[in-house]
Amino acid sequence: MKNFFNKKTITIILGVLITYAVLFGLISANVINSYYKGIITFSLINIILAVSLNLIVGFTGQLCLGHAGFMSIGAYVSALISQKAGMPFVVSIFIGAIVACIFAALIGYPTLKLTGDYFAITTLAFGEIIRIIIMNINVVGGARGFTGIPIKTTFTVAFVFMVISIIVIKNVINSSQGRAMLSVRENEIAAESMGINAFKYKMMAFVIAAFFAGLAGGLYAHYAGYIKPDSFDFNKSIDYLTFVVFGGMGSLSGSVIAATVLTFLPELLRGMGDFRMVIYPLALILLMIFRPEGLLGDKEVSLNIIKNILPDKKSKDRKEA
Amino acid sequence: MLDVQNLSIVFGGLKAVSDFNLTINEKEIVGLIGPNGAGKTTVFNMLTGVYTPTEGTISYLGEKIQGLKPYNITKKKIARTFQNIRLFSNLTVLDNVKVSFNYRINYSLFDSIFRTPKFRKTEAEIIEKSVELLKVFSLDTKKYELASNLPYGEQRKLEIVRALAAEPSLLLLDEPAAGMNPQETVELMELINWIKDKFHISILLIEHDMKLVMGICDKIAVLDYGKKIAEGTPEEIKNNPKVIEAYLGEEA
Numbered sequence: 001m002k003n004f005f006n007k008k009t010i011t012i013i014l015g016v017l018i019t020y021a022v023l024f025g026l027i028s029a030n031v032i033n034s035y036y037k038g039i040i041t042f043s044l045i046n047i048i049l050a051v052s053l054n055l056i057v058g059f060t061g062q063l064c065l066g067h068a069g070f071m072s073i074g075a076y077v078s079a080l081i082s083q084k085a086g087m088p089f090v091v092s093i094f095i096g097a098i099v100a101c102i103f104a105a106l107i108g109y110p111t112l113k114l115t116g117d118y119f120a121i122t123t124l125a126f127g128e129i130i131r132i133i134i135m136n137i138n139v140v141g142g143a144r145g146f147t148g149i150p151i152k153t154t155f156t157v158a159f160v161f162m163v164i165s166i167i168v169i170k171n172v173i174n175s176s177q178g179r180a181m182l183s184v185r186e187n188e189i190a191a192e193s194m195g196i197n198a199f200k201y202k203m204m205a206f207v208i209a210a211f212f213a214g215l216a217g218g219l220y221a222h223y224a225g226y227i228k229p230d231s232f233d234f235n236k237s238i239d240y241l242t243f244v245v246f247g248g249m250g251s252l253s254g255s256v257i258a259a260t261v262l263t264f265l266p267e268l269l270r271g272m273g274d275f276r277m278v279i280y281p282l283a284l285i286l287l288m289i290f291r292p293e294g295l296l297g298d299k300e301v302s303l304n305i306i307k308n309i310l311p312d313k314k315s316k317d318r319k320e321a
Numbered sequence: 322m323l324d325v326q327n328l329s330i331v332f333g334g335l336k337a338v339s340d341f342n343l344t345i346n347e348k349e350i351v352g353l354i355g356p357n358g359a360g361k362t363t364v365f366n367m368l369t370g371v372y373t374p375t376e377g378t379i380s381y382l383g384e385k386i387q388g389l390k391p392y393n394i395t396k397k398k399i400a401r402t403f404q405n406i407r408l409f410s411n412l413t414v415l416d417n418v419k420v421s422f423n424y425r426i427n428y429s430l431f432d433s434i435f436r437t438p439k440f441r442k443t444e445a446e447i448i449e450k451s452v453e454l455l456k457v458f459s460l461d462t463k464k465y466e467l468a469s470n471l472p473y474g475e476q477r478k479l480e481i482v483r484a485l486a487a488e489p490s491l492l493l494l495d496e497p498a499a500g501m502n503p504q505e506t507v508e509l510m511e512l513i514n515w516i517k518d519k520f521h522i523s524i525l526l527i528e529h530d531m532k533l534v535m536g537i538c539d540k541i542a543v544l545d546y547g548k549k550i551a552e553g554t555p556e557e558i559k560n561n562p563k564v565i566e567a568y569l570g571e572e573a
Contacts, residue, residue, distance in 0.1 A: 172433055175428075179419055183412070186412060190408070195395035
């Protein structure tokens with residue numbers, strides 16, 4: 001526990017609290033109108049999705065093309081439970097997340113044993129299958145969508161869950177389990193020869209990622225109040241993948257920045273009318289040309305970057321802790 | 322401690338290795354040599370579980386280990402390096418070594434997420450042991466560098482450190498001197514000998530550099546076309562007509 005209250009941790013806690021206080025203050029004071037408040041909340045949910053997808057795609061190196069599928073499971077299950085069974089909001093989104101986990105385990109078990117593209121294709125198919133199944137379930141409204149979900153996701157709720165997601169995933173990555181995931185990404189054969197059960201850690205990463213996707217789905221359902229199967233189609237999965245690639249595979253802070261920027265960008269460009277559809281892809285193409293590894297590559301934003309700029313103060317504890 | 326009996330593997334119609342026998346005793350350095358394509362690396366891959374042998378048995382410290390998965394074989398205290406370096410290139414030198422501790426960690430995912438005291442204690446121990454090991458190989462000054470940024474010779478060294486971090490009692494080295502100059506090869510020879518004594522382990526190595534093999538091996542086995550054609554001390558191997566034939570061809 002000795003380094004729990006060190007400078008770095010305190011700075012981070014302060015940073016998070018200040019961000020929250022500023023945003024909350026601006027919202028309460030109506031400086032940020034409800035339209036932007038909505039986008040902010042939405043980007044918080046997107047951050048959870050991007051960060052969790054990064055765990056499986058960026059850190060474990062397994063391409064998952066069905067993240068929206070897990071999100072939809074979380075969304076529908078939690079909406080169903082909170083609306084029809086009247087369960088408390090938090091309980092319902094956790095149940096939704098756990099159901100998403102179970103599906104991830106079922107898909108991961110046969111496909112993560114294989115190497116190559118099988119996993120990507122299976123998750124792609126899974127996303128579509130889930131969407132079509134939901135479309136045909138009348139209890140949840142079928143293709144018409146699920147209406148009348150109690151709106152419970154406030155800015156504060158989304159913010160708290162975002163912080164929790166980032167902490168959990170960061171702690172997983174900076175542990176022996178996380179190192180095992182990274183080693184599987186780097187070289188599966190070498191990892192296995194060093195005593196790493198590659199399948200086990202791929203499963204672990206995938207199930208954790210699905211859990212947070214489900215959680216984000218639950219938050220989304222209780223934020224929008226209305227969900228329809230089409231909101232979770234293949235394009236959505238690709239959107240989340242774009243966040244991860246844009247921010248840098250293997251960088252949590254990159255995912256956070258990318259999810260925020262790319263959620264806001266289309267909204268900010270709304271005034272430009274149809275040009276919006278040109279600028280967004282153009283931004284992506286330019287990034288891929290000039291920074292193919294994404295905004296941050298696999299680096300994290302840290303205080304040491306600032307320290308490194310100052311001369312004579314070489315930071316030695318980069319990447320430690 | 323290692324006893325290989327009648328080991329064979331068939332790929333399609335090709336018998337890559339047939340009826341291979343080998344025993345390795347404690348604190349012994351054994352060389353496995355042979356022309357290119359003789360099946361040396363295939364033997365390695367069977368010993369480490371990458372391939373499952375079609376026939377034969379591998380017993381290690383009295384336990385049958387053939388057909389086990391690579392990660393389970395590591396747990397039985399056999400570690401290896403690779404012919405073509407397979408480091409975790411985008412991880413730091415330190416992290417490369419820390420990975421090898423994974424199978425012995427005593428904390429769970431729960432401990433990782435909540436950063437329990439158990440987690441902190443184990444992680445501190447892992448770092449301490451890794452740095453200690455890196456220090457032995459004078460790589461500790463580069464512990465925060467990415468593995469891919471190390472010069473070639475040090476990458477080879479790091480692979481050995483990573484394998485040793487898994488605490489093996491048998492170390493398999495696949496062409497450790499490949500790409501090294503004569504000076505580096507001599508240093509490597511000394512290093513291998515020193516590792517054997519310092520860590521009290523046995524070593525099986527594949528190598529093309531005859532000076533190295535003849536210089537440090539207690540015993541040499543020669544493979545040609547998947548069959549063992551000779552086994553013995555370096556002196557015996559040097560004068561074995563079959564070996565000379567395999568390497569230089571038949572006299573006209």
